[in-house]
Amino acid sequence: MFLLKxxxxxxxxxxxxxxFLFYFLIISVTLQSQTVxxxxxxxxxxxPKNKIDAQMxxxxxxGKISGVAxxxxxxxxxxxxxxxxxxxxxxxxxMHVHAFHGTDPGAYxxxxxxxxxxxxxxxxxxxTTVVDAGSAGWRNFRxxxxxxxxxxxxxxxxxxxxxxxxxxxRFEEQDVTDMNPVMTAxxxxxxxxxxxxxxxxxxxxxxxxxxxRAVEAGRLADVPVMVDFGEHNPPLPIEELFMKxxxxxxxxxxxxxxxxxxxxxxxxxxxxxxxxIFEAQKRGIIFDVGHGGGAFHWKQAIxxxxxxxxxxxxxxxxxxxxxxxxxKDMSNLLSKFxxxxxxxxxxxxRATWKPATVIKRPDLGSLGVGSDADIAVxxxxxxxxxxxxxxxxxxxxxQKLEAxxxxxxxxxxxxxxxxxxxxxxxxx
Amino acid sequence: xQKQVLSVTAVLLMSLMTFCFPAISLAQEIDILIKExxxxxAKNKIDAVMxxxxANGKILRVAPGIPVNNAKxxxxxxxxxxxxxxxxLHTHVFxxxxxxxxxxxxxxSPDDIxxxxxxTTVVDAGTSGWKNFPVFxxxxxxxxxxxxxxxxxxxxxxxxxxxxxxxxNDMDARMTSLVIQQYPEIIVGVKIGHYRGDEWTxxxxxxxxxxxxxxxxxxxxxxxxxxLEEILKxxxxxxxxxxxxxVASDRTCLLDDDGRVRPYVxxxRDKGVRFDVGHGGGMFHFSVxVPALKQGLLPNSFGSDLHRFSMNSGMKNMLDIMSKxxxxxxxxxxxxxxxxxxxxxxxxxEDLGQLSExxxxxxxxxxxxxxxFGFIDAGGNRLKxxRRIDAxxxxxxxxxxxxxxGISAPDWNTK
Numbered sequence: 001m002f003l004l005k006x007x008x009x010x011x012x013x014x015x016x017x018x019x020f021l022f023y024f025l026i027i028s029v030t031l032q033s034q035t036v037x038x039x040x041x042x043x044x045x046x047x048p049k050n051k052i053d054a055q056m057x058x059x060x061x062x063g064k065i066s067g068v069a070x071x072x073x074x075x076x077x078x079x080x081x082x083x084x085x086x087x088x089x090x091x092x093x094x095m096h097v098h099a100f101h102g103t104d105p106g107a108y109x110x111x112x113x114x115x116x117x118x119x120x121x122x123x124x125x126x127x128t129t130v131v132d133a134g135s136a137g138w139r140n141f142r143x144x145x146x147x148x149x150x151x152x153x154x155x156x157x158x159x160x161x162x163x164x165x166x167x168x169x170r171f172e173e174q175d176v177t178d179m180n181p182v183m184t185a186x187x188x189x190x191x192x193x194x195x196x197x198x199x200x201x202x203x204x205x206x207x208x209x210x211x212x213r214a215v216e217a218g219r220l221a222d223v224p225v226m227v228d229f230g231e232h233n234p235p236l237p238i239e240e241l242f243m244k245x246x247x248x249x250x251x252x253x254x255x256x257x258x259x260x261x262x263x264x265x266x267x268x269x270x271x272x273x274x275x276x277i278f279e280a281q282k283r284g285i286i287f288d289v290g291h292g293g294g295a296f297h298w299k300q301a302i303x304x305x306x307x308x309x310x311x312x313x314x315x316x317x318x319x320x321x322x323x324x325x326x327x328k329d330m331s332n333l334l335s336k337f338x339x340x341x342x343x344x345x346x347x348x349x350r351a352t353w354k355p356a357t358v359i360k361r362p363d364l365g366s367l368g369v370g371s372d373a374d375i376a377v378x379x380x381x382x383x384x385x386x387x388x389x390x391x392x393x394x395x396x397x398x399q400k401l402e403a404x405x406x407x408x409x410x411x412x413x414x415x416x417x418x419x420x421x422x423x424x425x426x427x428x
Numbered sequence: 429x430q431k432q433v434l435s436v437t438a439v440l441l442m443s444l445m446t447f448c449f450p451a452i453s454l455a456q457e458i459d460i461l462i463k464e465x466x467x468x469x470a471k472n473k474i475d476a477v478m479x480x481x482x483a484n485g486k487i488l489r490v491a492p493g494i495p496v497n498n499a500k501x502x503x504x505x506x507x508x509x510x511x512x513x514x515x516x517l518h519t520h521v522f523x524x525x526x527x528x529x530x531x532x533x534x535x536x537s538p539d540d541i542x543x544x545x546x547x548t549t550v551v552d553a554g555t556s557g558w559k560n561f562p563v564f565x566x567x568x569x570x571x572x573x574x575x576x577x578x579x580x581x582x583x584x585x586x587x588x589x590x591x592x593x594x595x596x597n598d599m600d601a602r603m604t605s606l607v608i609q610q611y612p613e614i615i616v617g618v619k620i621g622h623y624r625g626d627e628w629t630x631x632x633x634x635x636x637x638x639x640x641x642x643x644x645x646x647x648x649x650x651x652x653x654x655x656l657e658e659i660l661k662x663x664x665x666x667x668x669x670x671x672x673x674x675v676a677s678d679r680t681c682l683l684d685d686d687g688r689v690r691p692y693v694x695x696x697r698d699k700g701v702r703f704d705v706g707h708g709g710g711m712f713h714f715s716v717x718v719p720a721l722k723q724g725l726l727p728n729s730f731g732s733d734l735h736r737f738s739m740n741s742g743m744k745n746m747l748d749i750m751s752k753x754x755x756x757x758x759x760x761x762x763x764x765x766x767x768x769x770x771x772x773x774x775x776x777x778e779d780l781g782q783l784s785e786x787x788x789x790x791x792x793x794x795x796x797x798x799x800x801f802g803f804i805d806a807g808g809n810r811l812k813x814x815r816r817i818d819a820x821x822x823x824x825x826x827x828x829x830x831x832x833x834g835i836s837a838p839d840w841n842t843k
Binding site: 102123148385391422 | 523
C-alpha cells in the first residue's frame with residue numbers, strides 16, 4: 001500500500017508509468033535476490049489494515065510476508081500457487097473460542113470435555129489465530145498452556161478468567177474470593193504477556209462485582225475485559241454496564257443472543273435497537289458476536305444489521321455445543337454476515353484487523369511486509385444456501401465463503417483442492 | 429414441583445402405552461420424513477428415489493409416496509442421496525491430555541469431524557488395549573454422540589508409542605479376548621499395529637485373541653520385520669488389512685515394481701481377507717490406488733485413519749476419500765455400499781450400515797457437487813476431479829446432528 005499512496009502523491013510531478021516502472025524494478029530486484037518460498041499469484045487481496053482491495057501477488061519467505069505487490073515475477077519463487085478468482089486475506093482471528101480441552105472429570109470448560117483443541121476447526125475455515133475466552137484462570141492457565149497451547153499449530157492467545165479456576169463449572173464460577181485482580185494482572189504482565197491479551201468475566205449470577213474486579217485487573221494489566229453478561233435474574237441493566245462499569249475498548253460478547261429472561265437484549269420487542277446501544281458503541285464499547293450454541297438469533301442479528309448496529313468483531317464461541325449446530329465454523333459465520341448485506345471487505349475486517357486492534361496485537365491480522373505469513377485464501381461461491389441460528393431457524397442466502405488454502409507462519413496447513421500440489425501422474 | 433410429578437406420570441403413561449400398543453405407535457406419527465431423495469441401501473438392494481420415515485429413533489419405512497400428513501417434520505431431499513449413516517472403520521479417537529495416541533492429544537474427538545461428513549459410526553483402530561479400554565469408554569465413548577466401536581490393541585496399553593508398544597510381556601491374548609467378550613457391544617475386533625521385531629509372537633497372540641473372542645483381526649502393518657506374504661497367508665477370511673494403498677518405508681507395497689498387484693495379495697483377497705483404505709497422513713498414494721483399482725483390487729471400506737496429524741492433510745474426512753474414489757471411476761452406488769453395508773460386514777455388525785425397518789435411524793443425506801476439484805494424497809500429489817461429495821444432513825438415532833444448509837429448518841421470519 002505504501003506503493004500506491006506514494007504513487008498517488010507523486011503523480012503530479014512524475015509520469016505515472018515511469019514511477020510505476022521504478023518501483024516495479026526495485027521490488028523485482030529485491031525479490032529476485034531473495035528467493036521466495038511461496039508466491040500466491042493473481043488473487044484479489046483484501047488487507048483492511050493496509051487498505052488493499054485489489055488484485056495483487058503475495059510473496060512469502062522464511063515464514064514471513066516478504067512482498068505484496070502487482071506482478072511479482074514467478075521466477076523468484078520456489079512454489080507458485082495460482083489464486084486467480086480467489087480472495088487472499090490475512091489469516092482470520094477468531095476472538096472467542098474455548099480451547100482448554102481436557103479430561104478432568106466433572107470439569108465443564110476448564111480442562112474439560114466441552115472445550116476443543118482448535119486445529120480441527122481453524123485451518124479448514126481460514127483461521128490461523130484463536131483467542132480463548134477465559135476458559136482458564138490464573139490457577140490453571142499453566143496446564144492450558146502445556147496441554148493445548150504449546151501443542152497446537154493454531155496460534156492460541158487467551159483472555160484470562162477473573163475466576164482463578166477459570167470455567168471449571170457454573171458453581172465454582174460464583175466464588176468471589178477466587179476473583180483476584182492482582183494475581184490475574186500479574187500473570188498477564190509478568191508471566192505471559194505474549195499470550196494473555198485480556199480478561200474474561202462470565203457466567204456470574206450476582207451483581208456487578210465480578211465485572212468490576214475484572215475491570216480492575218484490566219486496569220492493572222492495561223488489557224481489555226471481555227464480558228459474557230447474563231444469567232442474572234432479573235437481568236441487570238446493560239446500559240449501566242456499558243456507560244458506568246466498562247471502559248472504552250472493553251468487550252461485550254454474545255451480542256445477538258436473544259434470551260431476554262436472562263440477559264437484556266439490544267433489540268427491543270418492537271424490533272428496534274435500543275438507542276443507548278449506539279451510544280455505547282460510540283463510547284468505544286466493542287461488540288463481539290460470540291455465536292456459540294445459544295447466543296446468535298436472527299431475531300436480534302437481522303434487525304440490528306439493518307439498523308446499522310453491526311458487531312465490531314465476528315467470532316465463533318467454538319465449543320462442543322456450537323461446532324455442529326448453527327455456528328459450524330468461521331467461514332460459515334462470515335457467510336452469514338455477507339448474506340445479511342455486509343460487504344466482503346467489511347466482513348474480513350471484522351475477523352482480521354479489527355480483532356487484532358481490540359486485543360492490541362497490531363502484529364496480527366494484516367499482510368504487512370515482515371509480519372508472520374498467516375494467510376487465508378477463500379472461494380466465494382454463489383448458489384442457494386441456508387444458514388441456521390441457534391434457535392434452529394434459517395436465513396436463506398446466495399453467497400458462501402469456503403477456505404481453499406490456509407497458510408500458518410509460511411506453512412500450508414490446509415489445501416482443500418490441492419491448488420498448492422502437483423498432479424500425481426506428472427510427478428516422476 | 430406438582431408440574432414435574434404430572435409430567436413424569438405423563439411420560440410413564442405414554443411409554444406404557446407405546447409398549448402395550450405397538451399398533452398405535454405405528455399408525456401414529458412420523459418424527460422425520462425425508463422426501464424424494466435417491467436412496468442407496470445396499471443391504472436391501474434399494475437404489476431409487478424413495479421416501480424414508482423415521483420414528484422413535486428408528487427407521488419406520490422406506491417406500492415411495494409416504495404421505496406427509498402424519499409427519500412432524502418433512503425434509504425435501506430431491507437431487508440428494510439418502511444413505512445409511514457412514515461407517516469410518518479406521519480412526520484414532522481415544523483423545524486425552526497425554527502426549528501420543530492412547531488417552532492422548534494425537535487422537536481426535538470424533539464428533540469434531542464425523543457428522544459434518546455424514547459419518548455416524550467410527551471404529552477406533554486399537555488406540556486402547558485391554559488395560560486402558562475402560563478409561564477410553566468412560567472418557568470418550570460414553571461422552572460422544574458418534575457411535576464409537578473399537579478394535580482392541582494386542583498391546584495391553586494400546587498405542588503408547590515406541591518403545592513401550594514393543595513389550596511382549598504386555599501382549600496377552602487371553603486378557604485381550606476376555607475384555608473383548610466383556611464389551612461385545614463395543615469391541616469388534618483385535619488390532620496389531622506397531623512392532624519392530626522380526627518374531628511372530630505378537631502377531632500370533634493377536635490372532636489367538638481374535639480366535640478366542642471370535643472376532644476379526646485388523647492388521648495395521650507397521651511391522652517391518654514381518655514379510656507381507658506371510659502376514660496375508662496367516663490371515664483368516666474376514667480379517668482386515670489396512671493402509672492398503674500406500675508407499676511406505678516400513679512395509680511391502682501391494683504392487684510390485686512394475687505396478688502389478690502382487691499375486692499373493694489377490695490370493696488373500698480371494699480367500700476373504702478384507703482391505704481397508706486407512707488413508708491417514710501418510711498411507712494413501714494415487715500411484716498405488718489408481719493402478720490397484722484398475723486391476724480390480726478394491727477397498728472393502730474407506731477407513732480414514734483419522735488423527736490429529738491426518739485431519740488437515742490430504743485426508744480431510746472419509747467423504748474426501750469417497751470423493752477420490754468417485755473421481756477415480758467408482759460409481760456412487762458402489763462407494764456408498766463400501767462406506768456403509770460392506771463396512772458393517774467387516775466388523776460383523778449387520779445391525780448397522782442399512783435402512784431396514786426397525787434399524788437405528790443413522791442416516792446421511794449427501795450431495796454430489798459438480799465443478800473443478802482437486803484431491804491430495806499422502807505424498808502431496810493431486811488428482812483432479814469434477815465431483816465432490818458433501819454432507820447436507822446427518823441423522824444419528826433419529827436426531828438431526830448436522831444440517832449444512834438448514835434443509836430441515838423453518839425460515840427465521842415465518843416461525
